[in-house]
Amino acid sequence: MEIQLIQIESNEFESLFSVVKQGIYSHVDAVFGWCDEFQVNRLKNDYEPHWFHWIYFNHTKVGMLCFKPYSNALHVHLLIIFPEFQNQKLGKRVMNLVHKIALEQGRGHITLSSFVRNEAAVSFYKSLGYRVIERDENFLSLSLQVAS
Secondary structure (H helix, E strand, O other): OOOOEEEHHHHHHHHHHHHHHHHHHHHHHHHHHOOHHHHHHHHHHHHHHEEEEEEOOOOOEEEEEEEEEEOOOHHHHHHHEHHOOOOOHHHHHHHHHHHHHHHHOOOEEEEEEEOOHHHHHHHHHOOOOOOEEEEOOEEEEEEEEEEO
């Protein structure tokens, strides 16, 4: 069975926010301090609703993906695989699908960022061939060329 991406509906915002909070709370809280109101407003105002997708595998919701097109790339904002589905290579399958979408759209790169402290995510993306292209105290920017 293949990974399926199903666009998240606007009436599912509470579920979406719950997943985002579950996925990034510890990192955001450690670096900036978590504020529900700020994070809700950020999701509503800084992101387009059509960037958000539920990830399904074998007809089961296993996570959430947020990505957007820009210039010659796709930028992955969030990839959250629910804890009970982690370590099953689903993240790799999702990212392979993102790579395929980029190629189909004629985009040559995938970009993303990660908290430096999120060592599991950084290791995961590096294992897929992503390179660190920028870094500061709290964040790494990574990129992968998917087309020549």
